[in-house]
Amino acid sequence: MSGKLDYRKILRFPNLELTEYQVTSGETVDYNCFAFAAGEEECRWDPVDPDGYWPDGVSRELTLEAFIQAYQTMGYEPCENRDLEPGFQKIAIYTYNGQPQHAARQEEDGKWKSKLGDWEDIEHELEGLENPNYYGVVQQILKRATIPLNIS
Amino acid sequence: MPSLKIHRQYQSGIEKIIALDNSVFEAILTALRKTVPALPLDDLVRNVESEVENTNHDDLVNILESIIPIYALKKTYGWTVEELADELIAAVDEFEELSNLSTEEKERFCEKLNNLLMPNSFLESASKAKDVLKVYLLPSGIPADDFPIKSKVELEAEFKKFAEEWRLETGMLSLVTQKSMHQAYQRIIGMGQPVIPLILRDLEQKPDHWFWALRAITGDNPVKPEQRGRMKQMAQAWIQWGKEHGYEW
Numbered sequence: 001m002s003g004k005l006d007y008r009k010i011l012r013f014p015n016l017e018l019t020e021y022q023v024t025s026g027e028t029v030d031y032n033c034f035a036f037a038a039g040e041e042e043c044r045w046d047p048v049d050p051d052g053y054w055p056d057g058v059s060r061e062l063t064l065e066a067f068i069q070a071y072q073t074m075g076y077e078p079c080e081n082r083d084l085e086p087g088f089q090k091i092a093i094y095t096y097n098g099q100p101q102h103a104a105r106q107e108e109d110g111k112w113k114s115k116l117g118d119w120e121d122i123e124h125e126l127e128g129l130e131n132p133n134y135y136g137v138v139q140q141i142l143k144r145a146t147i148p149l150n151i152s
Numbered sequence: 153m154p155s156l157k158i159h160r161q162y163q164s165g166i167e168k169i170i171a172l173d174n175s176v177f178e179a180i181l182t183a184l185r186k187t188v189p190a191l192p193l194d195d196l197v198r199n200v201e202s203e204v205e206n207t208n209h210d211d212l213v214n215i216l217e218s219i220i221p222i223y224a225l226k227k228t229y230g231w232t233v234e235e236l237a238d239e240l241i242a243a244v245d246e247f248e249e250l251s252n253l254s255t256e257e258k259e260r261f262c263e264k265l266n267n268l269l270m271p272n273s274f275l276e277s278a279s280k281a282k283d284v285l286k287v288y289l290l291p292s293g294i295p296a297d298d299f300p301i302k303s304k305v306e307l308e309a310e311f312k313k314f315a316e317e318w319r320l321e322t323g324m325l326s327l328v329t330q331k332s333m334h335q336a337y338q339r340i341i342g343m344g345q346p347v348i349p350l351i352l353r354d355l356e357q358k359p360d361h362w363f364w365a366l367r368a369i370t371g372d373n374p375v376k377p378e379q380r381g382r383m384k385q386m387a388q389a390w391i392q393w394g395k396e397h398g399y400e401w
Contacts, residue, residue: 008320009323009324012324013324029359029360029361029383030359030383030384032326032327033326034326035381042382043380043381043382043383044328044381044383045381046326046327046328046329046381048327048329049327049328049329049364050367050373050380051328051363051364051367051373051375051380051381051386052328052380052381053380053381053382054380062327062329101325101326101327102326115326116323116324117322117323117324117325117326118319118323118324118361119323119324134324134325
């Protein structure tokens with residue numbers, strides 16, 4: 001599946017049309033961006049909804065620290081840059097007023113992919129989803145090794 | 153006129169009303185007339201207990217829980233007292249769980265219904281009833297000063313309108329806590345108990361973020377910890393809950 005978003009959706013993300021993007025799925029409420037970034041497409045990650053999934057042992061609060069800890073349970077660690085590094089997967093966390101609002105994951109080809117709320121998944125540039133009204137700006141990059149380190 | 157079906161939760165209250173001596177039931181209604189508006193159920197029960205001797209506390213709670221929604225029904229559907237009485241009697245008649253009632257017991261219920269619905273009784277007092285409605289049908293924190301009284305058709309149209317507005321304006325958001333703060337979603341919560349069948353029907357057609365609203369309206373949550381975040385399973389848990397509580401949609 002590929003294409004462009006409905007015009008009513010584009011109105012919410014004016015930067016998207018100034019950058020490259022394409023729709024890569026249909027709409028679904030089965031998962032949200034935070035789950036999608038973690039590779040999960042059958043549940044919704046949400047620390048502040050009592051009915052949302054959240055990794056055991058991680059604070060249920062809408063803070064960057066809590067989200068970093070949640071992704072650390074999947075092996076991710078904070079890192080400094082968003083560039084493609086062979087052998088590593090990356091996640092970008094967007095915050096607005098310091099509170100996480102969105103997350104994207106980097107694909108093997110270096111492109112970023114994320115789910116727009118209950119709407120479609122899209123492949124996009126990180127700047128394409130930055131805006132002052134909803135997702136805010138990219139605040140944190142995390143990475144984890146995709147190739148196990150061979151320590152002998 | 154919509155056909156009334158009694159929710160199972162009111163079964164034991166109705167049975168207790170039927171079993172009550174007429175004079176005790178009248179004393180309860182007299183005590184209710186003296187209460188101040190907008191009291192929570194616990195306070196209503198305490199007030200009645202201070203006026204009526206030898207009442208069992210749990211029975212009284214059960215009875216009051218069954219009395220109050222009767223008036224809410226009248227307001228919701230805009231029925232006259234006679235229409236409501238007819239509907240209730242027919243509903244009791246058809247209620248499977250009450251099928252063992254004798255004709256005499258059903259007549260006793262009709263007598264009590266007459267007392268309950270007589271003009272100037274506690275439940276007929278507009279100002280008090282409005283406040284009672286606040287206590288029972290609206291979740292805390294929702295302004296109820298202009299609580300609308302709507303027909304089923306109006307409720308459906310309003311639900312559809314608010315749901316569409318809410319979906320359009322919050323579809324891009326990832327967190328349910330933010331979605332549920334939208335004004336249209338709050339208006340749906342404010343519609344109270346009558347909106348529950350509409351939400352359950354919507355959930356059955358397609359899972360959506362109605363769990364927050366259902367928790368707020370019902371004070372219940374049938375979702376198990378292992379189902380958290382799994383929309384289809386959570387929807388199924390609420391649909392099952394609705395069936396178990398006598399809702400039909």
